[in-house]
Structures are given as structure tokens and as C-alpha cells.
Amino acid sequence: MSVTAVASGVSEPATRAEKVELAVELLAHLEREELALPEAMDRIETVTTNPALTREILDTAEKRGVIERENARLRIRRGGTYVEYDSQVVTREGEFECKRCGAGITTGHFVRFEAGELGPFGSSCIRKVTGRDAE
Template identity: 75%
Template sequence: MTADAADSERKVELALDLLAHLEVEELSIAEAVDRIETVTTNPTLTREILDEAEKRGIVERENGRLRTRRGGTFVRFESQVIQKEGDFECRRCGCGLSTGHFIRFDSGELGPFGSSCIRKVTGRE
């Protein structure tokens, strides 16, 4: 496997973990893409992620909306979100951060995010 293929596979798994941990029951495709773009902005990879999420039963697509199939899975802020001090740029909004919030998934770490973007990305806001 090439380095690019391995990186793409890692991004797919990270985005699937994120979708599987959303704390909303339904969202638009645009809202899902907003979250996926924290992992990749490649449109081909984004389509692959959405297709794979549906194949694995993470989401159901209907009329431009996604219904999540959570099954009790969500980001545990106490154990899965860590804060790091440093000079960061939020992966969602691009703002400069002195404290970055990172989500730890089995497939890897996603972040940094600001305090409000971490809540938006996980579906808490």
C-alpha cells in the first residue's frame, strides 16, 4: 500500500468514527460534510466516506438527510477529549487557538478544535 493510500484509508476510518459518534439523530448532507471536512476536503474521499458510512450501517441516507444509527455511541468528553496547550489552528473554523481540543478515537486523534467547534463537530450544539 502506498503512503497516499494508507493516509486516505486512515482519513476514511477517522471520519467514520466521527460520524458514528455524532450526538444528533439526523442531519443534512451539508452538515455531515461540514464535519467530514475536519478530516478531509477531498470531494472524492468525502463521497467514499459517506458511501462507506451507509454500507457499514453508521448512517441511513434519505432525501438529502442522514439519520445516524448511534446505538449509544457518543464522544465521552471526560475520557475521549483531551486539551493541549500550544499554538493551533481550529480544523473547523480556522481560528487561532492557544488551547486545542482533540478527540481520541480508535482510528486516531482528530483536532485541534476550539471549545465551541468541538461541541459543534460532535453534535452537542
């Protein structure tokens, strides 16, 4: 996988295909059975804010059976796959900006997926992004 490094040492998906894979994997690991489209968009925006890419992510997730779309809601069809906090979430100290809320943070939480790493997030945003905490 080609990944572009940024000054903080955090890696970001470099290609459109890598972003799609990372976002689909995030949707597959949400700890919620169902969410409203705006809640799903909140998660996808941690990977991209490009509307065309967002549509591609949702279409790909639906084609793969990760989600079902009905009206303005998504039903997650993951088969019991959640983010394992002990093994998939790592923390790093440094100067970061949360990918979800934009706040400055000194401890970044990163989620490791097969498709790549997503983050940094603050301690409360990591729980919201993964669906561990309700909005």
C-alpha cells in the same frame, strides 16, 4: 497505524484508509439522530476536503450501517455511542488553528477515537463537531 507528525506535535491521518476510518468513526459518534447533508459535510471536512474521499466516507459509513441517507439528510444509526468528553476529549496548550473554523487558538481540543485523533478544535467548535451543540 502510520501517522504523520506535524510541527505543532499534532498527528494527522497519513493514508486515505486512515482518513476514511476516522471520519466514519466521527459520524458514528455524533450526538444527533439526524442532520442535513451540509452539516455532515461540515464534520467530514475536519478530516478531508477532497470530494472523492468525502463520497467514499459517506458510502463506507452507509455500507457499515453507521448512517442512512435519504434525500439531503443523514440519519445516524450509532446505537447510543457518543463521544465521552471525560475520556475521549483532551486539551493541549500551544499555538493551533481550529480544524473546523480556522481560528487561531491557544487551547486545542482533540477527540481520541480508535481510528486516531481528530483536532485541534476551539472550545465551541469541538461541541459542534461532535453534535453536542446545534449549528
